[in-house]
Amino acid sequence: xxxxxxxxxxxxxxxxxxxxxxxxLKAKIDLLGQDPSKVYKPDVLVVGSxxxxxxxxxxxxxxxxxxxxxxxxxxxxxxxxxxKYEFVAVLMTLxxxxxxxxxxxxxxxxxxxxxxxxEVSTRLPPESSWTPELNSNTIPPKPQFILNGQxxxxxxxxxxxxxxxxxxxxxxxxxWTCCTPRQYPDAFAGGNDKDHRERSDLFTDxxxxxxxxxxxALFDTNTxxxxxxxxxxxxxxxxxDTFTAEKADRDVQSMPLACKPGKSKKYIDWCCxxxxxxxxxxxxxxxxxSNYSDLFTVLPQTQLDAxxxxxxxxxxxxxxxxAVIYNLETGDEYLVDAKRYVICGGTxxxxxxxxxxxxxxxxxxxxxxxxxxxxxxxxxxxxxxEQTMTFCxxxxxxxxxxxxxxxxxxxxxxxxxxxxxxxxxxxxxHPDDPxxxxxxxxxxxxxxxxxxKYPWHTQIHRDAFGYGEVPADVDQRLIVDLRFFGYVDPNExxxxxxxxxxxxxFGMASPTFxxxxxxxxxxxxxxxxGDMVDVATSLGGFLPxxxxxxxxxxxxxxxxxxxxxxxEVQNPEGEFDLAKTKEGSVVSKEGRVWGxxxxxxxxxxxxxxxxxxxxxxxxxxxxVAGADQIIKExxx
Numbered sequence: 001x002x003x004x005x006x007x008x009x010x011x012x013x014x015x016x017x018x019x020x021x022x023x024x025l026k027a028k029i030d031l032l033g034q035d036p037s038k039v040y041k042p043d044v045l046v047v048g049s050x051x052x053x054x055x056x057x058x059x060x061x062x063x064x065x066x067x068x069x070x071x072x073x074x075x076x077x078x079x080x081x082x083x084k085y086e087f088v089a090v091l092m093t094l095x096x097x098x099x100x101x102x103x104x105x106x107x108x109x110x111x112x113x114x115x116x117x118x119e120v121s122t123r124l125p126p127e128s129s130w131t132p133e134l135n136s137n138t139i140p141p142k143p144q145f146i147l148n149g150q151x152x153x154x155x156x157x158x159x160x161x162x163x164x165x166x167x168x169x170x171x172x173x174x175x176w177t178c179c180t181p182r183q184y185p186d187a188f189a190g191g192n193d194k195d196h197r198e199r200s201d202l203f204t205d206x207x208x209x210x211x212x213x214x215x216x217a218l219f220d221t222n223t224x225x226x227x228x229x230x231x232x233x234x235x236x237x238x239x240x241d242t243f244t245a246e247k248a249d250r251d252v253q254s255m256p257l258a259c260k261p262g263k264s265k266k267y268i269d270w271c272c273x274x275x276x277x278x279x280x281x282x283x284x285x286x287x288x289x290s291n292y293s294d295l296f297t298v299l300p301q302t303q304l305d306a307x308x309x310x311x312x313x314x315x316x317x318x319x320x321x322x323a324v325i326y327n328l329e330t331g332d333e334y335l336v337d338a339k340r341y342v343i344c345g346g347t348x349x350x351x352x353x354x355x356x357x358x359x360x361x362x363x364x365x366x367x368x369x370x371x372x373x374x375x376x377x378x379x380x381x382x383x384x385x386e387q388t389m390t391f392c393x394x395x396x397x398x399x400x401x402x403x404x405x406x407x408x409x410x411x412x413x414x415x416x417x418x419x420x421x422x423x424x425x426x427x428x429x430h431p432d433d434p435x436x437x438x439x440x441x442x443x444x445x446x447x448x449x450x451x452x453k454y455p456w457h458t459q460i461h462r463d464a465f466g467y468g469e470v471p472a473d474v475d476q477r478l479i480v481d482l483r484f485f486g487y488v489d490p491n492e493x494x495x496x497x498x499x500x501x502x503x504x505x506f507g508m509a510s511p512t513f514x515x516x517x518x519x520x521x522x523x524x525x526x527x528x529x530g531d532m533v534d535v536a537t538s539l540g541g542f543l544p545x546x547x548x549x550x551x552x553x554x555x556x557x558x559x560x561x562x563x564x565x566x567x568e569v570q571n572p573e574g575e576f577d578l579a580k581t582k583e584g585s586v587v588s589k590e591g592r593v594w595g596x597x598x599x600x601x602x603x604x605x606x607x608x609x610x611x612x613x614x615x616x617x618x619x620x621x622x623x624v625a626g627a628d629q630i631i632k633e634x635x636x
Contacts (some may be wrong), residue, residue: 001499004399015400022362024307029322032335042069042297043634045338046303047353048076048345052170052602052623054276056342057629061281061295064157070298071325072345073303073506074168079516090185109506110164110175113348113554114513115122116156124344142155153512154371159511160386165269165346167506169300171270172346172557172616177463178258180221180617183609184450186587191452192520198487199618200452202565202589203625211621217270218624219258219617227254228418229442232515233411234396235253235460235480235539236406236446239337242538249453254460255445258617266440273290288348301328303506307341307357309596311376317595318363319576340630342591344623346600347559348496351605352379354563354593356509357499362501366500372509375448379586384494387457388486389421391472393476393546394539405436437477444480448535451615457485458526460535464481480539484532487610488521490561515553525550559614563601564608565589565622591626600626 032038044060046053050073060066075460155381166172185208196483203211215221218615226232232254237251258271269275272281276590281296304325311318323336343350360366363376374380388577404411408423426438441461450457460482463519470476488494533548541546542548564586573575580593590607593599603622604615 003063015626017475020362021360025139025306025324027250027326029308029335031335032324033337038332038334040069040325040334040336040338042336042338043067043343044069044630045336045374046070046342046344048072048343048602048603049169049273049298050166050173050344051173051219051249051271051273051276051348052344052619053174053342054273055620055623056217056344056600056602056627057246057296058218058277058281059624060205060630061292062139062278062290063627064631064634066295066631069299069338070297071299071304072167072303073301073328074171074173075301078178110166112161113163113165114154114159114161114511115150115506116154116159117152118159119149145294150396151502151510152508153502153513157310158516159513160515160554160559162272162552162561163348163386163513164557165349169298170273173276175557176616177461177614178219178270178457179255179447179459179614180216180219180258181256181447182448183613183614183615183618184452186452188452188455191450192621193455193524196455196489197609198239198455198613200565202608202609203621204568208621213622215617216256218276218620220260220269220275221256221258221271221617222260223254223256225257225259225261225268226442226445228422229274230404230408230411230419230422231441231477231480232444232446233413233419234400235444236428237411238400238539239446239460239535240503242535250451252446254447255447255459257445259550261470266425266442268442290402297337299325299327302326302346303328304343304353305333306360306627307353307599309357309361309363309599311363311595315578317597319597320599338598339634340598340600342602342626342630344634347603347605349508349561350601350603351496351562352498352509352511354380354601359481359500359509369497370500370502371512372500376595377494377586378583379564382489382492383490383492383561383608384496384513385488385561386515386520386554387558387612388488388517388528388553389480389551389556390484390486390525390529390548391546391551392532392536392548393483393543394480394482394536394541395474395543396480396540400540401435401478407530408436427621435475435477439477441477447564455612456531457614458532458535459485460539471545474524474543478540480544482532484528485556485558485612485614486521486525487612487625489518489610490564490608491518496504496559513554558604558611560604560611560615563587563589563593563605563611565606566608588626589622590629591622592629600630604628 043066046057055070057070060068185199188196243250245470250487260269262269279286280292302325307323308321308322326333343353358376359372364373367373409420411419421453423436445461448458470479495514496511502510504510563586565587569577569580578595587593587601591600591602604619606622609617
């Protein structure tokens, strides 16, 4: 029998030395690079197909003429009905491009980010079943059951238990309320929160205004869509009259919403990824002058495994050399060799991708607690903010409903008779209906803007949330939801860490939250609750079962700050100091990662301030700036 004289490859089972994560990633990329059919070469890879990914993609393709590959690990659930094709599976045509999703659809696409291990409460018969044994070596006893997706490292008292991510083509555009306010621009003048800023000073006032204007145009943000609603006018007038009588220095406005009227005024086109991309990119039947079909590709059910990031250790930074992606349906792996990489797959998932990529690239190691270290990007995962929330539902007072029946013209504005005519027509068509509100009357959507005196964002409306369902025997036209959102002060000890070994249900580094409220946050939330009760009782009585309450941490789905944007720090000689800059932030105002020249991050994670207003529009401003920066860098 002959004996082989070949040298075993390092890492071969049972022989040589195991490959390090860095060596494994490099070997995989080198292997994929040898097969042209396994390599994509776009100008820009965009990871994530939500609103922020759509902003990047549209600007890079339409404004920059760049070739963009967009991937999303979720599947494309909703087909696009085309006049030319019976069914065409077109990118990101979502459930509520034309109409809101149902509650079941909304709940079904969200998955928790960190789930604590449940205590065993069911007594199993020991004579016939496996039963957990008490582990006396740990106090408290080590849990015996760890179900798929549960995180044994997560302490419940520090968890954002309701924080969740969506994994579907279109991202969080499938769930958001489309509320898109601008953040409060001024620093607080006094009080306990003196000098607090909701909107950062990373851009000048003029720059912010330009960025907001462009983002609002992409989102179709407006305050007029619901103005012809009877209940919208009623709720708005009640609150205006109440604040005037109380001499409160407070404004009531129509909520700025990312939507536009549909084919009829009772039909709303809500903003989503497809509408942000525009017909040029999302409609296969588009016949305009510009054709971008060769520039934009979307791959659903495709996950980013890791970026290969190289740094020569000279302190000048590094760059992404390639990305490994794989098709979740077939298991096939591919290499993406792009000029720029944009990660905007949801705040926590984006931070996790970066952490996992640094670990697999050998730029981070496992720390003493089993987490991926933060020596390369010290601020990654820190300064986590999430909004506090209070909620209730009210039934409109009888006197207000009767007033609309008797004098609907009081809700009309100027010489317009829209409300009067709508009520009278409904009463004529349905004389047996005790309510004056048309059956197809649009929901109220009003708010009181964030201010120094009232430092919380309010949404006084109706919306599709599982915790706001109304009993079937209650007429929903009488119900108004109140959701108030408070800000939390940025704190470096509020953070999310990522396990070096444990994976979540989707194969990525498992996140663990370490989050608690400071005393000022608690006091502010208490004041917010009192204000919500006052506003609610001016409208009506509480719906049984929906009395005022604080909602579970994380339910706002507005985690911010964990890859926060900041300014360059100069050394005593006036030169850019990369190490010092990394100590205070992760990315530039455009979202470019400090020390990684071709990597950009998008989403709410870039927002560095404690904020109460829905942050999506502000995140889009950073994305607009980031896309412009990429276009400038690549010379388009």
